[in-house]
Structure formats: C-alpha cells, structure tokens
Amino acid sequence: MDAALRRRPWAARGPGDPAVPDAAEAAIAGSARWAGVLERLGGEGQVVLDHWEPARAARYGPVPGALDPRLVEALRRRGITRLYRHQSRAVEAALLGRHLTVVTPTASGKTLCYNLPVLDSILADDASRALFLFPTKALAQDQLVELQQLADAAEMVLRTHTYDGDTPPSVRAALRDAGHVILTNPDMLHTGILPHHTRWVRLFEALRYVVLDELHTYRGVFGSHVANVIRRLRRICAFYGSQPTFITCSATIANPVELAERLLGVTVERIDESGAPAPAKRLVVWNPPVVQAALGIRRNAALEARALVPALVRRGTQTIVFGRTRLQVEILLNYLRRALAEPTAEPDGAPPARVRAYRGGYLPLERRAIEAGLRDGTVRCVVATTALELGIDIGQMEAAVLVGYPGTIASTWQQLGRAGRRGRPALQLLIVGGGPLDQYVATHPEFLLEQPPEQALVNPDNLLVLAGHVQAAVFELPFTDGERFGGVDITDLLRLLAEEGMVHHAGGRWHWSADAFPAEAVGLRSVASSNVVIIDTSSPPARPSGGPQGPWAGSGGGRPGSGARIVGEIDEWAAPLTVHDDAIYLHQGRQYHVERLDWEERRAYVHPVAVDYYTDAEVRVSLQVLDCFAGPEACPGESAERAHGEVRVSWLAAMYRKVRFLTHETVGAGPIALPERDLHTTAYWCVFPAAVAARAGRALEPGLHGLAHALEQVATLTLMCDRRDLGVAAQVRAPVHRLPAPPPAAAAEEFIAGGRRDGPAPAPADTDRGPRGLATIFLYDAHPGGVGLAGRLFELHPLLLARAAELLRRCPCPSGCPACIGAVAGVDPQVKAMAQTLLAASAAPVAPAATGTALRRAPSHEPSRDGTAREPR
Amino acid sequence: MIAALRQRLRALAGEGAGAGRVRALGPVAGRRPRGIAGSFGPPPQHGGWGAGAGAVPAPARGLARLGFHLDEGVLVRRLVVRVGQQAAGGLDAVAPEVVALLAGDLAWAAADPAAVWYFDTETTGLAGGTGTIPFLYGWGRRIAGGMELEQWLLADLGAEELLVDRALRRLAGPGGVVTFNGTAYDLPLVRTRAILARRERDWRGPLHLDLLPLVRRLFGYRLRRCTLAEVERQLLASGRSDDLAGSEVPERYRCFLRDGDGSHLAEVLTHNERDIVSLGRLLAVLGRQAAGAVQEPGDHLPLARFYEARGATASALRAYATALDVVAPPLDRVSARHHARLLRREGRPAEAAELWRMLWERWGDLEAAEALCVDHEWRRGDLEAALGVAERALGVAPPALADRFARRIWRLERRRGRGSAARRRDAGPEGSRAPAVPPPWSAWLPGGASYEAWQAARRRRAPATSGTWAAPTTAPREGDRPVALSA
Structure with missing residues (x-):
C-alpha cells in the first residue's frame, strides 16, 4: 500500500491511515476472481501493468451532536447509524458555518455532506434557504430526488424543485416565494436569478448555504465566469444581509482548495480524507496484440473490448465501458x-436490454431509464461516453473498462473510479489504442500511477470576463464609490463604462443607465446551445385537419408531422459529422438512415434501417489569418517572431466513409454538402526562423507539434485557463509570415479565397528553405471573438518560450512523454530533442549566415535581423 | 485589451434600442457625466422652488419651462387634458359595477372613483430586471370633461427614495390603479424600486386593473398586436403619427442625464400624457363592451367567453346564442361548441343535445359526436342511436381519436348484447374462428372478454373499412437490405 501511495503521492491519505488487515486476503480473492477472465485471453505481453490497490476499510466518525434529532432518526431509518469520517467532519464544519470543500472519490457519499446541514438549517428555521448549483440540468434532477428522499425520511416539509429552462412558470413563482432549496445551474443564476433578485427576496435574505457540486468542472474561462457570478451572488447576499456558507465538492484534481478559494473568494476548509470503504482494485493496462508484425499494427481496441467485456458480463460482473467518442460507444454497443x-437493436416494447449505451443526445427519459436499470442491476453492462463521468448516481460497478486512454489523468481516474462495489474486488481495465499517446501509456504504464492529475485553473480577473460581469453587477445593484468587486478595484472600469454611456455616476454611486440587459450579453460557456433534433419519419404523422383546439386538439392542427417521433438530439457542432444526408445514425443500437438534414430548421429526418455498416465522417480544420494586430516581430535577443491577430478557424465536414462492422473495411464513401462552421477569434502565433526549420529535417513536424503541446501547457498555466479554452495549430509552412502588412482586409480575402496570390510561385517540394511559409505555432482563443487570452500570450511571449524550455528540461522522460510533448509522444525518439532545438534556436539571435541563405529569395519579408520590433502597419 | 473592451461595450450598447443615435447627439468622451440633483440643493427644507427661479441653474430652468416644480422633494408637473364625450374614444364614466366585472374583483365596486389613478411609467430601459429604473411616474384621474394629469420626474438616479416613497403612498391610497401591462411591467418595477430603496419587503400591491389581458381577451382576435399604439388605432380611432416611439424613451433620458437639458424630455412627457389619456379612453371602450354594446358582430364570441369566465352565466348564454347567428365561420362552430359545453355544465342537457346534434350534422364535430353518444346512451337510453353515431364517427375519426370511439362501440355492443341475442347473432358467421359463446366468466371478470380480443374479431369481420383506426404497422422499406445480425 505504501508503495502504491508513494507512487501516487497526491492520493488522499489520512495521517493515521490504518493498514487494512484483510487487504492481502482481498487481493488474493480478487485475483482468483478476475484471473480466469484476463489470463485466459492474455496472449504474450498483453498485460503491461497489473497493479493491486488494497482494500480500504471504512472509517467512521460520530453523527454530529448538533444535528437535528429528526435527521438522525431519518438516517437510522435508512440504515445509517454512523457517518463516514469525512461526512462527519464535513457536516460538523458546515453546521458551524465554515466554508469547505470535500474531495473524496466517486460514490463516497458526498451528497450527504451537504444535504444534512442544509436540511438541518431548514428544520431549525423554516425561513432558511439554500441554493444548489450543478453544472448540468441532469445532475440537478438527480440530486432533487436524493434530497427529497432524505427529507421524506425525516418527515419534514421540504419545498424544493429544480429551477432552469425546463421549469414551468407556475412552479417558478411558487419556488421564488416559498422554495427552501433551489437547484439550478450557474447559467440560470447568471441570467435568470441575479438580475431579478428583487423577486427572490426570501431566498437572498435567508440564504444559509450555497452548494457547488462538481467543482472541478468550473475551470478555465467557464470557471472564471462562474467565479464572477459567485462574486455577484455574494454582493446580492450582502445587500439582503445574508452570509451563506459555501459547501463545495470536487473530483480529484491537483488543486481543489486553490480552485475553491479562487472561485468563491473565501478561505475554505479541505476535507479530503475519505472514510468510505473501498474494495481491493486491480488495475490492468492492456495492450492489444500485434496483428501485422511488419507495420507493427495492433488490433483495434474496440475489437479487443469485444473479446474481453462479454467474458466479464457472462460471469455476472456489472461492467461500465467508456468509449472515447459517441460513435465509438454505439459501435461498441x-x-x-x-x-x-x-439483438443489436431493441425492438419497441421489448423488455430493456441488459447491455445499453449512454451518451449525450439521448432523451432525458431514456437516460433516466438506463440510470435506474444500472442501479437496480437489470442493466448489466453500459457503454458510455464522458457523459457518465460526472456524478450521476448509477451505483458502483464491479468493473470499469476504458477503451482508449482518455487523454488526461484526472479523467482516467474519474472513469476508473466508477468500479468498486463494496465487499467485492473491482477490476479497472484500460485497453489502450494504437495511437502514439496510447502506446506511450502502454510502454510507460507507471505514468498513470506517478503523474498527478491535472490542475483546474481559473482567472476571474481576466479583463474581458470581469468587464462583462461588472456590467451585470451594476445592473443588479449600483456600486458605491470605492466599492470593490471580489477584491478588485474597478473604479477605472466603471469610469470607462460611464464614458461609453453604460453607467451614470450620481450621488456617490454608479447606476446602470443603458437600455440593455448585460447578463444576456455574457455567455458563461463557449459552446453553442442550439441542438439538431432527430426525427423518425416512419411513425405515422397525425392527419392534418382544421379542427379546433382544446382537449380535442389531437384531432388535427399543429405542425405537419407533429405525430412523428423524436429519436434524440445532437449539438450543432457534431451534427454535420453524425446526421448529414445519407449518414447512418446509431442510437442505442438502432440504426437510422438520415434522409435529409434540414440545417436551417435544425432537424434531421431519419427512418430505421438494418445495414451492416456505419458511417464515419471526416472533418477538415483549417486556420486562416484575417488580420494582424501586432507583429510579426522578434523580441530583443530572439529570432522567433511573435504576432497577434484575428483568425478564422473553420471546420468542414467534407466527406464520409461507410465502414463495415467488425472488419472495419471501407465499403463506400460520399461527399457531405454542408456549410463550413467558423470560429472568428483572436490568436497569438510564434513563427520560427527558416534556418531553424531547415536544420530540423524530417523531425520538424512532430517536433513542432510537441512544442505546440508544451506551449499550450505553459500557456494554460500562465493564463490560468483550461485546455479547452485554447486551440492549438502547428503549421510547418504557414503563409502568415508573408502577410503583406497593409491592407489587412485584402489579405484576409486572399486567404479566404484559398491563397490565390500573385508573386513568386512557390515550389511545392521546396520544404527546407522555400519562401512558401515558415514553421508556425498558433494558440487561439477557443471562444467566439476571444476573451483576451491571445493578447496576453502575445505580451508574455518570451516568458512562454522560457517556461516551455523549462518544462521540457525538467520533465524526466528521455525522449518525450504525454506530459511534456503530448500526443506525439512515441512518434519519433527525436521529438523532444527537436522541440528543444526549436526553442533553443528561437531564443538565440539569428546567425547572419543562416538567415541569409534561407531568406534571400524573399527579401521583402525578411525578419528584422537586429531584433527590433517591426512596425505593425 | 482596452480597445477590445471598448469595442465590445459599443457592440452591447448597439443592442439597446436606438442606442446608436446617442453618440450622434453629442460628444461623450471628455464630458463628465453629472447629475443635476445637486443643483437643487436639499429641496424639502427650502420649499417653494418656483419662487427662487432666478437662482436655479440652467438645466433646472429647462425643467421649469416644461412645467415642473418641486413638491415635497419630488419634481412634479400638473396639467389638465380636455377630452370630449364622443362615442368612440370618449372618456365616459364607467360604472363601478362594470369595472368590478372587468377586473373580476368586487373590491372595485366599492373603490372611490375619484381616487382611481391611471398609471404609466417611463423607464431607462425596456429589458426589465433590477437595472431598469422608472424615471417618470405618470398619473391621471378623471375629472369633469377630461383628465387631470400628474407627472413625477426622477431628475437624478441617485435620489430615488423620495420618489419611491411618494409612489408607494399613492398606491396604498383608497382608490385603485388602472394600467396597461402593469401586472408584468410597471408594478413589478415599483416593487423592485421599493425593495432596492429598502422601503417594502412584502409589498402586496394596490387594487389593480390591468387592461392588457382584457384587450387580449375581448379584442385580441382582431388586433395584430396588443400594444397600446395598436389599440389606439383600432379601438380608439386615433393614431399618433408625430409621437415619440416608446423604444426611444430610454435614449432621451440618457441624453438628459448627460447634459441636464430638460428639453430632451419634452416629447417623453407628451408621450406619457397620451398613454395615460388612452388608458382612460380604453377603459371606457372596455366598459361599453362589457355592458353589452359590442362594436362588431365578431365581438360577441369573445364577450360570451369573457362572461363565462367571470361567472356571468346568463349573459354568457345570451351572448353565445347571439354569436351563433352573427359570427362568421369558422368561429360560429367554436361558439356553438362553447355554448353546448356551458349548457351541459349548467344542467340543461336537452338544449345542449340540440346544439351537439347541429355540430355533428353540420360540421362532423367529433366532440359533439361523443357528447351525442353519451346523451343517447344515458339520457335517452337509446343504445342503437348511440351506436349509430359512434360507428359513423369512427369512420371519420383520425387515428389519435379513433380508439375512443372503438372502445365506446365495444362497450355499447356488450351492453346491448347483455340482455339480448345480439351477441350470438354478431358472432354467428365467424363462429368457426372466434368463440361463438364467450366463457361464462367473461361477463363479469375484468378483462375476461377483452377489448383487444373484440377488436381483433372486428378487424376480421370488416378488414376493408377499418383501415383508419387499425394500429399502424411499420412496413419495411424497399432498399433496406436486412442483414443477419449474429456475427
């Protein structure tokens, strides 16, 4: 055990953690239990890691004496006479009004940590209120049931409901006036509750607890927005005279307390010593066998799962299988x-299948049924995407199988953590794929055990984010002179807003005076919310007739085809890849042929079919520079140039392939005729001198990608944002460097038109020293219009390069690993060295001789040799 | 970064109505925003503001020219508007009983007519929420030959308390308040201001009559949009072409805040005056309508439904009866339906049955068919007639409703067959396939002779005609090659 923990120093461990006496026994029993499955299937060297995590016995604490006797009785009725140690500590601290963050594994009873103090406060005072924030509506629904059950057991009247876009108006009004506990999400708090706080007087004047579950999801720019929403919430609470206690729960991340404190702006108490028992767990990393020795091609991970998982299910093991994509999930199913x-597709009306899929895009009722089936054991195996990573209550599985490495350590442990039913040894199986990243994990499995999980970073003081929320805050309540917002002095910002006519200063206070609703102009999440609805046209539509409305409305009227059945929905970014014309849409094993995708109406019309292939679409991502705000310029003493500008990132679903099940052979292909999706945003880019690139040779491309990953990592750390907030593109021959300075608009058109330009015709094969373009790494804001990340990166360019060099130097791996150079780890032993060479060469001034040969052909675009900044237009 | 921020702020400002015009009106940068409240000094102590006009700074003089004076610390403007007593658009008195009928609240019958205020606010924005501030409170009340108006102006965003206090006092008065969309807009705004000024936490609001839902209810069918402007054009026969658009109001106030020039507000004041006078005239129109003097034949149906909703059954029945004769199709059918439903609810089945029969025979109305079946079966005890109607209805019913009639026929047949030989006669020719005589327990055991079994037998008997209500089956499509799914 100690060895295991030494290798996972971040793992939760109490000071007096007792050794579990039956750990060895459990391990033996467990190995017997799982032996048959794996050993029978294991060829040579498929098991590349076989690691036993011993069982951990439950450690209990007392039920806090301050807890209302009715709740103690309710717990007893549910068979709970004592609490786990972390629950006991959390409840005790919360009852005393201390802010806290609970960081314990999945299914360790975190819900009780906040439900008990909240119900206690309501029992003590009927006017007391609580606000629960969940990242998704589904989680709020889930917790509503849980909370209501506990309240029923305590025989108390609890007025509670979810408050989101789906809440009916009558319930909303009742909830505002009398709801004890409001379960909602940050987006609704941001646009629906805070700007209308005078309608929520009863909530805000007696708000005792604010609960944020799944805290780790509030990271990056989204987290920065949420932090500002919390600042606004605390401001409103202060106006009404309440001081809520914050209770937060997080999955295992590197810095939960830091995240909580930055999000909430208060000091929190950390409770991370889980008292919940955990069975012995066997972690196996499985590398599929080589099927084509000459090329070193290994068997597909999905096919490998097909061989392994049924063996588990047949033995009665309830198993959760995580796929990487929605398509992979359906194929695995x-x-x-x-x-x-x-049967691969469930006939209508048949009893629910034992093997089911779970992913985004299923209808809520369908999801609820699967969750219930998992809890009561009728569903024996579920194939899921990360949709099941969040704390949706499905009970604990006996085995978790990951088909492909999820890409982050935190996500890997979150998914593996679904396995671990009490009293039975659990199996955690990672079947790695054939890609270089997955193969790196296979060759260095200790990476999983040693690498700490990723950090969750937020920067609430990002100026653009802050400005949006300051406007919303002025709208909600006037600022008094000298008032700070979350500790930030915002006087200058208010002055700027006043100059723009948004606020008005009078009587020592700043009042909102614009005719606008600022909260609506600020979206917390970058993802578009509009969905494409998938409609089955084979069910008969209602006969249209001019009948009247009322209880007899069914006799006619309504939209044409209103009787058609909605199969599911899909977000508009994935729709072009999944429900384009002639696609095969897979839904819970059923196959549908897409007759037509009505892009304007956001509807896809499908009918059921039975075919032996699926379709897989390819997306082409391209990045074009539209405008250059600053640069390209070299910082003093460096040869790499930096630039800041506007770019267009486009996604085009260009074509699809028909792929036969099992053999994965391509049996057909077709074009997709859908408009391109664009993201207009700001980017920072770093251009490497031609001389450096010339020396690199073949290793340039992977080296550039490796360096791009390293830069992305130091960029997220430096800006305190998340990986999903930054997009990365590395181009070996980016034409940006030759962007003629004025006029930018003309340049943009040229690039949009596909690079048609007069001037020297580039030689296609002239890779080394051609004038065609230079090796460039782009980092762009993944939010439409940008949130100022790229601008900061431009300013921090020298620091960024220095930190990237340090990251590569400090990483103990000899030739590159996922932690430093990302997905290209394992592509080439020279990758890390190449990335380091690129950096070293960039940091040094260009040697005149080297530059000369490379750039003689394009003298007009020669980078400044003396290192001074070039005039930006 | 600041440039990006500024750009973004401009984009946001552009979303507000008419915001683009602000900057055209005057330079923003460099001019310090200033309030003008300070220039009044501490008003309540000094009293008579008009007396010391010479000492008043320029912006305040602008307001004085508009007719404002300080009254207990609030800028007030009073005026009287003469309105004629013509039939359309006049300002007739409405009897308290009629107002009570319109409001659906008997308290109105006892309200002091002299203390009934017509109330409308002008605001800094149209978005609603806590950042939307009412800056002009407009009040009006009927006097002989016209209306007496009062407008209270918030000259400085920082000095709202006195205004809010005064508004709360007036709203708590003995009369009531008449608004247009006040339920959703004006009164919640006042409530919000009261809370923000820490005056009222549980404000219950005044006795209130909102005319918007009444307009929707009584005239909505013939108005394109239920806005006050549209109401004026269509119902009060008076347009206002020269008036300021409501969406421009916030911008005018912002201009006033910026340079303190009261003249920006002149049109806003006129706009508000007209709104309030229109409120009075609209109430008169609604009162005439509610008293039964309808403007157009089509109005009878919504009026009847309004009476019904208010519980004035006798008036409702009269109005429905009139509506059936004068209302144009297709609303005559709707009218007859509501009429029949009301008669049924009122325990007058014979009259209702007549209407149902007409509905069924003239329009093939399926609700009427079902009601007729019930009438035949239970009131008259004529099972054959009920079966006849049900069979015919089944023939024309869409799939969604067919099942209701099929079940009814099944039940009627069983009920008819229980005392006669009809069941045997029915089963006769099919005897070889269907059980000729049901087992003895089927008569009493629930589900013994199931509806599904009956339906199957019926389908066998008449396969051709039952297509409309047979359960839909999914036919395999051509071109979809079925594949063996076991690998």
Missing part, C-alpha cells in the same frame, strides 16, 4: 450485443 448474442 453493437459489438458487445452481438458477442453476447443479444
């Missing part, structure tokens, strides 16, 4: 059902 001799 198909394979597993075939292997278990179950």
